[in-house]
Amino acid sequence: MIIEGTNNMTHYDDNPNKYQTDNTPVAQAMFRAQEAQAEADKAKQMALAFEAKERAQKEEIDRAVELSMSKFNQQIAAQRLGVKTQGAIRSQDVGVIATKETIESTNVRIPSLSNYEVSFTQAKDMAETGQISKAEFNAAVADGLAKRGFKAPPSF
Numbered sequence: 001m002i003i004e005g006t007n008n009m010t011h012y013d014d015n016p017n018k019y020q021t022d023n024t025p026v027a028q029a030m031f032r033a034q035e036a037q038a039e040a041d042k043a044k045q046m047a048l049a050f051e052a053k054e055r056a057q058k059e060e061i062d063r064a065v066e067l068s069m070s071k072f073n074q075q076i077a078a079q080r081l082g083v084k085t086q087g088a089i090r091s092q093d094v095g096v097i098a099t100k101e102t103i104e105s106t107n108v109r110i111p112s113l114s115n116y117e118v119s120f121t122q123a124k125d126m127a128e129t130g131q132i133s134k135a136e137f138n139a140a141v142a143d144g145l146a147k148r149g150f151k152a153p154p155s156f
Contacts, residue, residue, distance in 0.1 A: 103145065
């Protein structure tokens with residue numbers, strides 16, 4: 001629809017009902033143009049919403065990484081200064097429990113035999129034959145494991 005007093009040929013009435021009843025080629029073209037513009041606007045809005053969502057997710061990830069790295073760096077700095085932090089528990093602090101193979105490959109010193117060093121198997125045989133007590137055997141194995149950086153199993 002042309003507004004009186006102007007020579008603006010591109011202005012049209014936004015009322016789609018007007019063109020639905022008008023079967024002229026210009027009216028049909030205008031109706032198709034409005035439909036195409038509505039689809040384009042909808043696609044643009046969806047793209048903008050998707051980009052905003054992606055940007056928000058990226059910002060959230062960046063914040064989480066920054067926070068994590070900040071905490072991690074603080075823990076490392078505290079460890080280097082010798083400060084024990086709650087989140088930095090090391091195996092040396094709690095003692096790594098040795099495997100059966102590690103225990104059996106450990107040499108032990110028997111205090112009652114002038115700190116004589118024997119293999120685990122020999123010390124076990126000595127305890128079974130009564131040459132040393134079971135408690136002395138357990139203590140010797142625990143001490144041998146501790147020297148290797150391991151903690152004896154609860155059964156010792």
